[in-house]
Amino acid sequence: MRKEETNTMAETAKADGRSPSELIDARIRELGDWRGEMLARLRAVILQAEPEAVEEWKWRGVPVWYRDGMICTGETYKDKVKLTFAKGAALDDPSSLFNASLEGNARRAIDFHEGAEIDGKALTALVRAAATLNASTKKRSPRKR
Numbered sequence: 001m002r003k004e005e006t007n008t009m010a011e012t013a014k015a016d017g018r019s020p021s022e023l024i025d026a027r028i029r030e031l032g033d034w035r036g037e038m039l040a041r042l043r044a045v046i047l048q049a050e051p052e053a054v055e056e057w058k059w060r061g062v063p064v065w066y067r068d069g070m071i072c073t074g075e076t077y078k079d080k081v082k083l084t085f086a087k088g089a090a091l092d093d094p095s096s097l098f099n100a101s102l103e104g105n106a107r108r109a110i111d112f113h114e115g116a117e118i119d120g121k122a123l124t125a126l127v128r129a130a131a132t133l134n135a136s137t138k139k140r141s142p143r144k145r
Helices: 003-016 020-031 034-049 120-137
Strands: 054-058 062-066 070-076 081-085 108-112
Touching: 020 034, 020 054, 020 062, 034 062, 034 070, 034 081, 034 120, 070 120, 081 120
Parallel strands: none
Antiparallel strands: 054 062, 062 070, 070 081, 081 108
16 A cells, blocks of 8 residues: 555544544455455454454554554555564564564564465464563552552
8 A cells, every 4th residue: 555545544534533443444445455354364363362452553554453562563565464563572482473573672573475374373372472471561550558
């Protein structure tokens, strides 16, 4: 999608008051190709793994999933759908799903290309691990004495 289209979608959302989930639905429909289908399938795994996850719409058109902090983003590009885990470098990845953004100290990503299979069991484990990590590092309010 071109930048102008993303900006238009974000501006339309502000004008008509659509929720982040509705914007993600619209994005999936708007893509109208394998990327939309892939994003929909990835979203389903994320929400099944963490039913309490909150969907957000950030940075002019990027779906983001939160649970006690950011779990991951779902970016779409011409040749891939990228799930970026905010704290991916701190997660165990026994199935070696992470295949992008491996050089950083915090994030890790999984690039899904056309025709790629989703390892639902391994992705579910990563999503749950990310949510668990967020909960364990969640800043707690100081207690009143």
